[in-house]
Amino acid sequence: MEKTDNGEVLETQSTQTAETALPDDVLLQVNDLKKYFPVAKNFFGKPIKFLKAVDGISFTLKKGKTLGIVGESGCGKSTMGRSLLRLYDGVQGEILFDGQDVAKLKNREFDKLRPNMQMIFQDPYASLSPRLTVGEIIGESARQHHLVDKAGFHDYVLKVMDMCGLQPHYFERYPHEFSGGQRQRICIARALALQPKLVVCDEPVSALDVSIQAQVINMLIELREKLGLTYIFISHDLSVVKHISDDVGVMYLGNIVEYGSKDSVFSHTLHPYTKALFSAVPVPNPHVKMNRIMLKGDIPSPVNPPKGCKFHTRCEHCMEICSRIAPEYREVEDGHFCSCHLYNSEEDTLRLLAQADENERNEAIAAEKEANKPWNKAKAKVTTACKNVVTKIKNKFKKSEQTEQQPQEQPGQTEDSNVEEK
Amino acid sequence: MAANKDNKHYISRSESRAIARENSKAIRYYEQRKKRKAKPDEYTTQMQDDNNIVEFDDLHTYFFSDAGTVKAVNGVSFSIPAGSTVGVVGESGCGKSVTSLSLMQLVQAPSGQIVSGSIRFKASLFKRDEKGKKIPVYEMEDDEYGKRFKLDEKGKKIIKKNELGGNVYEMEDRVVDIAKMPTEAMRSIRGREIAMIFQEPMTSLNPVFTIGNQLDEVGYLHIEGISKKQVKAHSIEMLKMVGIADPEGVYKKFPHELSGGMRQRVMIAIALLCNPKLIIADEPTTALDVTIQAQILDLLREIKHKINGSIMLITHDLGVVAEMADYVVVMYAGKVIEMGTAEDIFDHPMHPYTIGLQKSKPTVDGEVDKLYCIPGFVPNPIDMPDYCYFRDRCEMCKEKCAGAYPGYVQVSPTHKVACYLYEDTKEDGNGKD
């Protein structure tokens, strides 16, 4: 929030510091990325409650590699992808792309960088303009960014179309004439026409049929090899992610809970959530009897995530410490990250418990301070007074035993009306 | 069709007019047939195999659209044995939903019509008197003269109540042909004997009524004579049965206040209200996350056990079918191309399409360098070729495949496939029989 308020100042400063050294083979490094959506505002329009869609994500992506992101819907996968491309305001954290901090660049400078980072979306029906021909759709932004001049436009677009398996005579046709699979190819061609280095694919095959999915996946892999592309591949389909990725990150409620090479994450799973997620995938073999870890209930709301480890409400290994303090995200094995208290050393546990104690003490003090404020004190008095009155009435009539819900509702109502009177 | 050579979907104005004329004629004919008054005998038939509760027999369901006739279901035959789960798989547009909607007589009319074939269903219907009224069962009592009707204070006979508090009527078991049944008669089967669960529960739940209202309404509709208190108790009982932890709370909520998984549970509860024999689940978990999908599939299995019924499970996910189904039906472009037990289909897939479908999906436990790709796409449903519909995409195609559409080859007692590659096996199979 501070950034947007005095953004001018920060931006001028950042131009000097934006050049950040990254190892040569690293294309993208993300440090503590956060994107909070305001969901409630107070009287003065200041946000007081946030939906923490992305809540502190860090990872490093090497050139030519593919990072797969999996997780249940609503865990913040799309928000993360879009934040990386600066499609949102108010993103916090560092996004180091090719030696520059994307988050701190001025708009004009970012425009120059924009062709390097492209995105493909899930719904190929919504993302294509119905009034332009296929050729125009594919070539339009390439021309805007001066990647191609007027004379070479037609040939350039045809070359890209050929790469994406689109026949030349589609050039003059309109997107509504095509099936979902063909449209997705058009979307991919549009992104590739800009000669990007990084392509964020947000559920690119989820809306397609299995046989068409295979065609598009094979094409994405072929293009990666041919053009040296780097992908972030977001999907809820674990088998697809496993097929296409080198590294895998598993998200839960805005955090990456496990991250590592594909092999280590799939064959040596650490986090209880990842284990449950993997075991839930149905296998196309009637003889396999799944040893399924059933997760209880639904994913909690990101507006009010559980305290401590966000997964503790559904975790079968939940311990006392889990509901008290969030686990640290750390490298448990070589290159394999995980945030779970199960992998704490004894010292870690003791340190974290001490910290939890301290936090709780501080919270208690803060709560007490809050309660001692004159307004809150008065409120508390009124509440107890109301409660007393209600119990008296209850005792008098003794009706309340019949239904359980009524007495609960009554105190609230009386309370409000009494407060108003005063 | 020759008017515009560039585009084979081009329709000239006179062609379009001719199509419209044909369509309205056909639609009028089928609509009248559905509205006719028919005696139950007219649509009573016999099961081919008494173990089945549903038999589709050469079912054709067409859509009479402006661009021509879409043969959405084009000669589908398979059966659902009692107490089993039958999985129907295939890519989108192959006619899975239209097959199941035909069974419910819910195909979008007037353009969509069951054109021919039959759907035999083992129903237990209300017995009717000459006037078409249901015949109630009355309470009896014994006295010294023998059995007598029990009377209430006003001297009226008392109708017997079942355990839910609904009236008991005389019933009869009858095998009906749903394809030939008038719409009126279908009412007593739809929702009561066959219930349906859809992919997106939000479209079938009414957003302005509470969950409780909607459950109760279905209860009133199907359990005649039930009292207000009893229907609420029954609704809450059903919510409990589908694993909702706080049924009284959910009863008071509106659909949008629930998560996708909870809404699907509510849909299952509504389906269960009348104790159906058959549940049709059309992509019940496609919109859900895998962890929630696992919960719902578990629930469906449990429910099937409890009501001792059958499930027709429609899905495009081979993993879901492998997990749930006893029998599998594979559809392609409105036809069944292969069917058999789950083991038949997954261990020995025979049709090139079934094989291709299985190879083109990556799995979590396996590893391949390159996914197999079925080339091309599904043919246009308006003018289907005369030869095998899969021929333009098939890599095992033989000379013979250019001929007529292949018939079924019975490769084992439970396994059937429509493909010329296995014609030799047919003779072997016949020899053994």
Ligand SMILES: Nc1ncnc2c1ncn2[C@@H]1O[C@H](COP(=O)(O)OP(=O)(O)O)[C@@H](O)[C@H]1O
């Ligand atoms: N523009 C927005 N305003 C408010 N909340 C949003 C917005 N976009 C996404 N969210 C919320 O952020 C969370 C993460 O969403 P999303 O990134 O789309 O999840 P995923 O892609 O993993 O399904 C969800 O709870 C969603 O409701």
Ligand SMILES: Nc1ncnc2c1ncn2[C@@H]1O[C@H](COP(=O)(O)OP(=O)(O)O)[C@@H](O)[C@H]1O
């Ligand atoms: N209301 C309709 N009007 C016209 N055509 C329809 C209608 N509903 C379905 N169809 C067509 O019927 C065919 C089968 O559809 P459907 O059974 O819904 O496929 P799926 O196997 O995906 O469930 C498709 O080609 C579709 O275009």
Ligand code: SF4
């Ligand atoms: S920290 Fe605790 S609750 Fe969280 S995943 Fe690990 S064991 Fe489960």
Ligand code: SF4
């Ligand atoms: S009949 Fe011929 S074209 Fe059709 S699936 Fe079999 S081999 Fe392929």
Ligand SMILES: [Mg+2]
């Ligand atoms: Mg998303």
Ligand SMILES: [Mg+2]
């Ligand atoms: Mg369907």
